[in-house]
Amino acid sequence: MATFGTLSSRLTETFKNLRTKGKLSPADIDGTVREIRRALLEADVSLNVVKAFTGAVRERALGDEVNRALNPAQQVVQIVNEELVAILGGNQRRLQFAKKPPTVIMLAGLQGAGKTTLAGKLAKYLAKDKHTPLLVACDLQRPNAVTQLEVVAKNAGVAVFSPEPGNGVGDPVKVAKASIKYAIDKQHDIVIIDTAGRLGVDAELMKQASDIRKATNPDEVLFVIDAMTGQDAVATALAFQEGVDFTGVVLSKLDGDARGGAALSVVSETHRPILFASTGENLDDFEPFYPDRMASRILDLGDILTLIEQA
Amino acid sequence: MAERTPWSLAGALRGLRGRKTIDDSTWEDLEEALLVADFGPDITEALMAQMRAQVAKYSTTDPEDLNRMLREALEERLAKHDTTLKLSDRPAVVLVVGVNGVGKTTTIGKLAKFVANSGRSVVVGAADTFRAAAVDQLATWAERAGVDIVRPQMEGQDPSAVAYQTVEWAIAHGTEIVIIDTAGRLQTKSGLMDELSKIRRVIEKQAPIAEVLLVLDATTGQNGLAQAEAFLEHAGVTGLVLTKLDGSAKGGFVLAVQERTGIPVKLVGNGEGIGDLAGFTPHAFAAALIG
Ligand SMILES: Nc1nc2c(ncn2[C@@H]2O[C@H](COP(=O)(O)OP(=O)(O)OP(=O)(O)O)[C@@H](O)[C@H]2O)c(=O)[nH]1
Numbered sequence: 120m121a122t123f124g125t126l127s128s129r130l131t132e133t134f135k136n137l138r139t140k141g142k143l144s145p146a147d148i149d150g151t152v153r154e155i156r157r158a159l160l161e162a163d164v165s166l167n168v169v170k171a172f173t174g175a176v177r178e179r180a181l182g183d184e185v186n187r188a189l190n191p192a193q194q195v196v197q198i199v200n201e202e203l204v205a206i207l208g209g210n211q212r213r214l215q216f217a218k219k220p221p222t223v224i225m226l227a228g229l230q231g232a233g234k235t236t237l238a239g240k241l242a243k244y245l246a247k248d249k250h251t252p253l254l255v256a257c258d259l260q261r262p263n264a265v266t267q268l269e270v271v272a273k274n275a276g277v278a279v280f281s282p283e284p285g286n287g288v289g290d291p292v293k294v295a296k297a298s299i300k301y302a303i304d305k306q307h308d309i310v311i312i313d314t315a316g317r318l319g320v321d322a323e324l325m326k327q328a329s330d331i332r333k334a335t336n337p338d339e340v341l342f343v344i345d346a347m348t349g350q351d352a353v354a355t356a357l358a359f360q361e362g363v364d365f366t367g368v369v370l371s372k373l374d375g376d377a378r379g380g381a382a383l384s385v386v387s388e389t390h391r392p393i394l395f396a397s398t399g400e401n402l403d404d405f406e407p408f409y410p411d412r413m414a415s416r417i418l419d420l421g422d423i424l425t426l427i428e429q430a
Numbered sequence: 431m432a433e434r435t436p437w438s439l440a441g442a443l444r445g446l447r448g449r450k451t452i453d454d455s456t457w458e459d460l461e462e463a464l465l466v467a468d469f470g471p472d473i474t475e476a477l478m479a480q481m482r483a484q485v486a487k488y489s490t491t492d493p494e495d496l497n498r499m500l501r502e503a504l505e506e507r508l509a510k511h512d513t514t515l516k517l518s519d520r521p522a523v524v525l526v527v528g529v530n531g532v533g534k535t536t537t538i539g540k541l542a543k544f545v546a547n548s549g550r551s552v553v554v555g556a557a558d559t560f561r562a563a564a565v566d567q568l569a570t571w572a573e574r575a576g577v578d579i580v581r582p583q584m585e586g587q588d589p590s591a592v593a594y595q596t597v598e599w600a601i602a603h604g605t606e607i608v609i610i611d612t613a614g615r616l617q618t619k620s621g622l623m624d625e626l627s628k629i630r631r632v633i634e635k636q637a638p639i640a641e642v643l644l645v646l647d648a649t650t651g652q653n654g655l656a657q658a659e660a661f662l663e664h665a666g667v668t669g670l671v672l673t674k675l676d677g678s679a680k681g682g683f684v685l686a687v688q689e690r691t692g693i694p695v696k697l698v699g700n701g702e703g704i705g706d707l708a709g710f711t712p713h714a715f716a717a718a719l720i721g
């Protein structure tokens with residue numbers, strides 16, 4: 120895409136200039152940090168995070184490690200990359216399972232983020248590992264969310280618990296509660312609860328999510344966020360953290376060309392790890408989250424590192 | 431309904447308001463407010479330069495003046511295009527497109543109701559034959575809006591065939607407005623984007639397309655621009671719909687989209703209910719943005 124092309128080349132230019140100089144002056148570093156700031160903003164990293172991040176990079180870049188380096192420019196890029204990966208993957212981990220089954224996984228997020236699709240992906244992934252997941256239809260709000268989950272369950276080849284028709288009929292907290300008993304009776308070792316999309320500012324629906332959580336005591340609450348999200352990512356993530364509190368993050372729609380700055384913002388502001396990346400509409404488009412890949416994606420660093428090596 | 435934050439820059443600009451004179455920190459606050467509203471670094475820079483020039487020209491030191499000048503500048507930039515929906519053809523065919531989960535199907539439900547309320551006959555076409563239960567979802571909206579629906583004749587039918595049959599149905603029944611739902615698709619998937627071009631061509635065999643509406647989600651950041659450019663190229667977009675403005679996101683990226691593509695915002699969505707749709711008025715929009 121045009122914007123990113125010029126962005127990438129702009130950064131490359133700056134780094135190239137740095138390279139020919141050998142030693143970096145504070146002014147050089149300020150110029151570079153300005154470009155990095157801009158790149159992060161273009162990538163939708165939230166402004167607060169951008170400030171903290173560029174501050175940290177600037178400090179390290181002015182330090183000894185850069186001035187002693189054979190190639191200071193490369194060293195700066197290295198620092199940027201390291202700092203990004205550190206934030207993104209600082210507390211990387213896998214799914215937590217209950218000591219005594221069933222393991223309960225609850226999904227939450229804004230409207231259209233990709234929760235229902237993720238429910239199917241998780242179920243399919245866990246079923247491959249000999250688990251016996253049960254999908255639970257607790258979105259009784261969005262038109263035909265229940266039907267959608269039933270189709271998704273069928274496609275994933277797993278069971279679904281959908282006692283209420285939805286479309287405004289039924290109590291999601293009751294369904295969630297009943298699903299645990301049902302899972303124990305039918306010996307499902309994993310329960311995945313799909314919930315309605317809700318806005319961070321919608322106090323009533325946020326309370327409902329929190330009630331679902333209280334009723335089921337989940338081992339994981341996964342906050343699903345669209346990789347295309349802009350500056351609102353942090354406000355929304357903080358609202359969900361306060362409202363339901365989540366244990367991990369799933370980044371969806373990473374199959375597009377969004378830089379995904381939301382990832383950096385959310386992890387840095389909520390201190391919750393990203394567990395998975397959702398990368399398509401099909402149920403197999405799902406993988407563990409790789410912080411290093413995400414870092415180069417956000418700043419387009421992959422390209423820049425190779426360009427600097429060639430220069 | 432629960433309490434809702436109105437769509438406004440007001441919160442971010444509050445600091446600016448409390449100040450007695452325009453100084454460095456005023457400019458910092460202004461820049462922050464614009465960036466946080468997702469205007470993006472380019473438009474933010476341009477607006478900042480424009481404001482600095484105006485403040486110098488009128489040699490004002492009052493932050494209130496700056497605030498007013500910003501609102502006027504935004505309004506002027508937003509108002510460069512005609513924002514009315516063109517639905518005078520008979521039938522008037524509206525094709526609704528966009529990336530996944532932005533609110534296409536919901537917008538169709540609302541628009542169908544809105545148009546039906548003004549006494550026009552409407553049929554919606556369920557040409558999203560891919561996503562799980564998409565047809566049922568549209569059928570629920572059609573029922574709520576009290577309009578007709580043309581469904582696929584079999585599961586997974588070619589979406590352009592459904593689009594064709596919907597227009598054919600409208601012509602046969604004398605229905606005035608046709609609104610066609612399509613599957614969400616990321617703009618980077620060339621096969622799926624080509625499919626949209628095909629849907630267009632197939633419809634045009636029977637009737638000209640009155641509007642191609644690209645639905646954009648207000649929570650989106652700078653990727654909204656890439657979306658608009660790609661959908662413009664492949665689907666010939668004529669208008670934008672900005673959804674989910676009832677949340678905390680500001681949707682400032684639409685200004686860049688509008689300026690880059692020349693395509694106006696025509697509708698805004700501000701809720702999940704059938705009545706939560708409004709026409710786009712630059713004045714109200716800019717005023718709401720500034721607060
Ligand atoms: N390209 C792409 N599309 C996705 C991905 N995940 C979900 N989608 C699509 O995004 C749209 C919304 O997905 P859903 O799973 O219905 O999202 P949701 O969060 O359950 O939505 P609500 O229940 O309405 O809040 C659908 O068209 C999905 O096919 C992904 O990783 N990549």
Ligand SMILES: Nc1nc2c(ncn2[C@@H]2O[C@H](COP(=O)(O)OP(=O)(O)OP(=O)(O)O)[C@@H](O)[C@H]2O)c(=O)[nH]1
Pocket residue numbers: 230231261316318528529530531532533534535536537558561564612613614615645673674675676677699700701702706
């Ligand atoms: N808060 C709010 N939610 C909305 C608005 N418009 C749509 N939604 C919700 O967003 C989610 C996705 O809406 P859909 O209409 O299914 O979106 P879509 O673009 O058709 O999705 P796909 O067909 O899967 O690509 C649903 O949960 C809707 O209720 C809006 O203006 N405000």
Ligand SMILES: [Mg+2]
Pocket residue numbers: 234235236258264313314315316
């Ligand atoms: Mg859902």
Ligand SMILES: [Mg+2]
Pocket residue numbers: 534535536558564611612613614
């Ligand atoms: Mg749809």
